[in-house]
Amino acid sequence: MISGSRIAWPKPFRYPRAASHRLQRARGYFDRTHWDGARFSIKGWLFLLDRPLTRVEVLLDGEPAGETDLYDRDDIAGAFTDKKWSRRSGFTLDLPIDRDRLLPWVTIDVIGYDGNEAVAILSTIFAPYLQEFLPTPPVKLMRRVANTEDQQHFTLAGVAHLWDFLKAIEEHRGMHEGDRILDWGCGCGRFSRLLLNGLTHAGTSLQGCDIDEEAVEWCRENLRGGTFTAIDTVPPMPYEDESFDIILGYSIFTHLTEDLQALWLQELERILAPGGIALVSVHGEFAASFSSDERVARDLRDKGVHDTSADQALDGVAPEGYYRSVYQTRGYTQQTWKQWIEVVGYIERGAGNYQDLVVLRKGTSPRPQGSRSVTLEQARERWASVRVPETAAVDPAEESLRRDAEQLQEAIAELARSQAEGSDVDLVAERRRLLADFGPETRKAVVRLLARLNREAATRGVEGPSNRNGEVP
Ligand SMILES: C[S@@+](CC[C@H](N)C(=O)[O-])C[C@H]1O[C@@H](n2cnc3c(N)ncnc32)[C@H](O)[C@@H]1O
Numbered sequence: 001m002i003s004g005s006r007i008a009w010p011k012p013f014r015y016p017r018a019a020s021h022r023l024q025r026a027r028g029y030f031d032r033t034h035w036d037g038a039r040f041s042i043k044g045w046l047f048l049l050d051r052p053l054t055r056v057e058v059l060l061d062g063e064p065a066g067e068t069d070l071y072d073r074d075d076i077a078g079a080f081t082d083k084k085w086s087r088r089s090g091f092t093l094d095l096p097i098d099r100d101r102l103l104p105w106v107t108i109d110v111i112g113y114d115g116n117e118a119v120a121i122l123s124t125i126f127a128p129y130l131q132e133f134l135p136t137p138p139v140k141l142m143r144r145v146a147n148t149e150d151q152q153h154f155t156l157a158g159v160a161h162l163w164d165f166l167k168a169i170e171e172h173r174g175m176h177e178g179d180r181i182l183d184w185g186c187g188c189g190r191f192s193r194l195l196l197n198g199l200t201h202a203g204t205s206l207q208g209c210d211i212d213e214e215a216v217e218w219c220r221e222n223l224r225g226g227t228f229t230a231i232d233t234v235p236p237m238p239y240e241d242e243s244f245d246i247i248l249g250y251s252i253f254t255h256l257t258e259d260l261q262a263l264w265l266q267e268l269e270r271i272l273a274p275g276g277i278a279l280v281s282v283h284g285e286f287a288a289s290f291s292s293d294e295r296v297a298r299d300l301r302d303k304g305v306h307d308t309s310a311d312q313a314l315d316g317v318a319p320e321g322y323y324r325s326v327y328q329t330r331g332y333t334q335q336t337w338k339q340w341i342e343v344v345g346y347i348e349r350g351a352g353n354y355q356d357l358v359v360l361r362k363g364t365s366p367r368p369q370g371s372r373s374v375t376l377e378q379a380r381e382r383w384a385s386v387r388v389p390e391t392a393a394v395d396p397a398e399e400s401l402r403r404d405a406e407q408l409q410e411a412i413a414e415l416a417r418s419q420a421e422g423s424d425v426d427l428v429a430e431r432r433r434l435l436a437d438f439g440p441e442t443r444k445a446v447v448r449l450l451a452r453l454n455r456e457a458a459t460r461g462v463e464g465p466s467n468r469n470g471e472v473p
Pocket residue numbers: 144145146184185186187188189190191209210211212215231232233234249250251252255264314473
């Protein structure tokens with residue numbers, strides 16, 4: 001039981017409901033949240049796609065703690081060249097804060113203003129001593145699920161995403177003593193290690209499962225209080241019907257084809273208790289708007305879903321062709337998924353300000369059998385028929401451009417470093433000068449590639465993961 005965890009969290013859960021409901025979730029990230037014993041520093045960036053932001057106010061546990069004007073972030077503008085309002089996005093605050101106000105954890109809401117109007121929100125939580133209590137997975141495993149080797153990033157992203165899930169649980173059902181929780185696709189425990197160390201209500205129990213045996217083994221050996229099970233790539237899972245009250249699935253459906261999604265939705269419905277909920281994330285239209293693969297936009301327009309791009313992050317772990325980079329529209333998800341389970345909530349950018357969060361519920365009356373278009377018995381047969389991904393052929397011209405762009409990027413980074421060290425180099429002028437070495441068409445292509453490389457670097461900062469297609473899991 002989680003109540004036996006090593007940290008006692010005396011603070012009751014509080015959710016900044018009022019704030020988060022009225023405001024648009026911003027695209028953004030907390031680069032740093034740090035308490036040095038006297039001052040609490042917060043650094044990050046946020047922007048909206050449809051209107052500018054000028055300043056931010058920071059709320060700690062819902063109480064105003066400070067405000068500041070936004071400043072220009074060239075790195076963010078460079079990463080999101082086609083997003084009009086991405087440049088004026090940076091915020092840094094250094095707040096004199098008492099230790100007690102941060103313990104054992106504190107919610108941080110950064111509210112973005114357009115003039116005097118509060119319009120955007122970026123949220124996370126901060127727990128100053130959390131890292132000390134948490135076992136850290138090996139780099140190889142962190143990289144596999146989150147494309148990061150940075151343990152602080154792994155923890156911060158985990159906390160921020162889990163916080164989003166907990167808020168949605170509170171809104172749709174609540175979490176109660178005795179609840180049985182499943183971390184479906186737990187990987188190396190990004191959520192589980194937090195849940196087992198107090199970031200949940202006391203008296204609940206936790207199980208985790210994943211198709212990645214090595215990650216499951218690590219959880220089993222290092223995360224006390226949970227039960228972890230390796231499962232197959234197709235249902236059924238080794239759980240009885242109606243075994244769980246709450247299922248969390250962060251970034252699993254983002255990798256499953258339409259066929260596999262159908263099978264797994266039915267499986268989640270089977271193992272949920274009546275009235276239980278499953279919260280799962282998908283790549284929706286917002287995430288798709290950051291994809292540089294033209295097939296994504298085309299498929300979303302034509303079919304509502306793109307599931308043919310391979311993701312190599314699980315090479316050697318999952319069968320070839322299984323793991324994908326999948327995008328789907330809100331309309332597709334709501335219309336298609338309701339065949340298998342009730343869709344009771346859809347929060348755009350609701351998981352980490354990037355993936356959409358879908359709330360599913362098992363009703364208390366039995367679902368009509370006729371509504372199931374894929375049966376569990378067909379699972380293995382369907383798996384065998386899953387389409388082989390169309391992997392884009394490597395274009396030698398693009399390869400050579402990529403090399404040019406990478407060299408250029410290195411040269412620009414070098415200039416930025418010397419600027420940071422005090423030289424008065426004009427970065428914009430230097431960048432223009434460097435680009436002038438290329439002909440007009442090549443220049444355009446190099447600029448596009450540079451934007452993509454920058455975007456990959458920035459999304460790594462946002463979500464950690466960026467697979468070989470340059471997309472985020
Ligand atoms: C992007 S990672 C996210 C892992 C974890 N939820 C986290 O946030 O760190 C996706 C995970 O889903 C797992 N996975 C893929 N297909 C799965 C399935 N059908 N059932 C359970 N886990 C699956 C992968 O092995 C991988 O650990």
